[in-house]
Amino acid sequence: MTDTFDPAQIETDVRRWLERAVIGLNLCPFAKAVYVKDQVRIVISDASTERALLEELGEELALLRDTPAEQVDTTLLVHPQVLGDFLDYNDFLGDADALVEAMDLDGVLQVASFHP
Numbered sequence: 124m125t126d127t128f129d130p131a132q133i134e135t136d137v138r139r140w141l142e143r144a145v146i147g148l149n150l151c152p153f154a155k156a157v158y159v160k161d162q163v164r165i166v167i168s169d170a171s172t173e174r175a176l177l178e179e180l181g182e183e184l185a186l187l188r189d190t191p192a193e194q195v196d197t198t199l200l201v202h203p204q205v206l207g208d209f210l211d212y213n214d215f216l217g218d219a220d221a222l223v224e225a226m227d228l229d230g231v232l233q234v235a236s237f238h239p
Contacts, residue, residue, distance in 0.1 A: 128204060130167040137165055137201055154197075162196035171204045173211075177218055180234075184226055212236075
């Protein structure tokens, strides 16, 4: 957990990481194409519980489902105040995948996970 929560600074840091590491090192061959077209949505979550984060994830999945990929292809849901422990984060991924399935989006959308 972080003591200070500055969404603007967090977004700046995420963009720097995305540009320098993910795109710059070509860690994801798909990232650059959608990033340069401004099709990546970065959401800095203020969730402080796993339940709140799961609800926010559901909202983002619905937004991706309902928005043409030409407008939003990818959402990065950044959650600086919850799931800082890797094991908790790893356990949460099962809930995230279950949510995708419950929303009947299995095979349509995918949760690609990253952890600092």
